[in-house]
Amino acid sequence: MGLSSEEASRFAGLLKGQGDELIRRWTDSVTASLRGRLSHAELERQITELQRGFGAAFEAGATDLEGDASAELRGLLSDFSATRARQGFSANETAVSVFALKDAAFSLLEANDGTTLRDYLAFSGFVDQAALHTVTSYVRVREELIADQAEQLLELSTPVVKLWDGVVAVPLVGTLDSARAQVVMERLLQTLVDTGSPYAIIDITGVPAVDTQVAQHVLKTVVAARLMGAECIISGIRPQIAQTIVALGIEFGDIATKSSLADALKHVIKLNSARLKGR
Template sequence: MTSESFGDLIERCRAAEDELVRQWRTDVAASLRGRVSEIELDKELRDLLDAVLSAVGSPQGSDTRSPAFGEVRALLVELSRSRALQGFSPRETAIGVFALKRAVRESVGAGPEFQAFSDVIDELGLFTFETYAKAREEVISNQAEQLLELATPVVKLWHGVVALPLVGTLDSARAQVVMEKLLQTLVDTGSEYAIIDITGVPAVDTQVAQHLLKTIVAARLMGAQCIISGIRPQIAQTIVALGIEFGDIPTKATLADALMLALGRSGVDVAAEMTKRGL
């Protein structure tokens, strides 16, 4: 459909802009349940309305993939990402576009060009839904990375001794983060001993053991000695049944035992230190 075909509808929409936006804002606000301020929502809708009317009034008319709709698409991408970050659902996001049809029909009437205009809005609504899905995937991916960082803390237990308490499953992606954080902490602290505590790891299989061994080898290349703690009876039985070999890597049942071993190897008189600290 050409721009001339939308001419009358565009003029009527601009003449009744305040009423149109009021109607549109009311419908959208009802779905958002007050989680976006009226001032912010009003600006979003006015900017989007102006861009849509300018686009359909261009020579490209109703071709939403044309350059004329570039600003419209940019506004919808920004809107979708904002809604995804705020935790809105795809329906709550897309309804902000689809509701424009009802607002136009209620405010300026449904003339002969309304069906073509409605088709344009449907296309933009689908674009919004698709953009929201991509934005939501990015949000989830970023959150997963942040949780991964939080789930692999490296803590300093003593001068020259750090500990890496692992909780949950140790897959390839997390193993890489574990290795990077441990190596960086060894560099930052100059520690000679690293205790890898697997008390919170529900099960140790061949894959988990391989990840641990790679991390330990990398730490050794940095000049640090590693100790594995948290070897529970069930874990020990599994390791034996699978034939997993830790070689000369020392293992302890508890983190406290591993710390005592690390302190002893580093020449710390544990008894004297405890007495000194009143323990």
């Protein structure tokens, strides 16, 4: 049920005429639900902005949250949700902060006639729409934050480091899936271009298990590096991994493999020295 123009006008008067008292009661109601995780001053600032947004919408003749008259209010609610999401509050705590407006408004009404009750019911429905809007906005922002954090973790978990002049290494830790393998390949190739290194070590010491899929990802990275003119050495071939590779029938062909990163580095330094002497 939406608001009528008359109802919107009456609530605009309430929000304007008793704004300070409404903000106080609204803030007090929300304070309890947040359990002291937000300062009173910051909470009051947020509530004041929302109160002004609701008031402006009603003064503009808003009868529901989707109309043009509510555009500014929707923006405020979205910003409010984004702020709460970044501050670590839950979607429930965010929505409750908006729902609390209903109790604060009801406490200021003289509910002694049918008109007042009908007004409040219509107003309550409008606030419900606003709370649902905050939940939708909150979920969208949280999904964006999670996606950004996942991307940052992916980048941090796939470093490419320069070990020696002409030698770079990719120490892999954890499971190597398709998305991560693509990042590894891109970062390795870019580093080969930036440093002009002819050798790269792919260290899988930190990879808990090697299956056919992981082996295929590693081999694709080696092939891509060779197309850039660099040779790859795979290190970290522990006994358990060696047995698994043999059991799976995985062939590394002419790719050099070493049991440790240190052995791989020694091998590459010899190759690099021989290459430099042969110039």
